[in-house]
Amino acid sequence: MNIVVMSDTHGFLPSDEDFFALLDEADRIYHLGDGWGEIRTLQYAYGVKFVLVGGNNDPVYGKDFVIDDADGTKILLTHGHTFDVRHDLERLADHARENDVRYVFYGHTHMPADDTLGGVRLINPGSFRNGSYCFATAAGGRLLVRQMTRFV
DSSP states (O other): OEEEEEOOOTTOOOOOHHHHHHHHHOSEEEEOSSOHHHHHHHHHHHGGGEEEOOOTTOSSOOOSEEEEEETTEEEEEEOSGGGTTTTOSHHHHHHHHHTTOOEEEOOSSOSOEEEEETTEEEEEOOOGGGTEEEEEEEETTEEEEEEEEEOO
16 A cells, blocks of 8 residues: 655645646555645545644644554554654654554654654654655555655
8 A cells, every 4th residue: 555644734735746646646645734724635635545633733624643554554643743742752652552553654843754662663754845755655564664755
């Protein structure tokens, strides 16, 4: 299952046809919050393959976290502000373990990151507004991050 992950769009979606072709071909599109206008647009355009969580700047959209089953791979999605990810990732990793999840996508910091704590892989695609997103493949309980991508 191919997944495109973005966070912190903050009012920005590119007009790049290649990017929208990638979204069209993806099996899932994750938005990790802070972009309520883009969330509304993408949710309308991509329906059930679009999965979202709310960010600290999203007045009405999304839950604090969602656990998605992507082709047998449990993935926790969160913006991260409710887990204080700017301070450290321990609370988020603990929450993932409590829910029997090995993979987490989070945002909020605007910085791409890929860390492992206590057997939990925590991946931040960075700020989409600043040109960063992630492309991953999930299958059979495993997640492969194919690339952290920058566009401009």
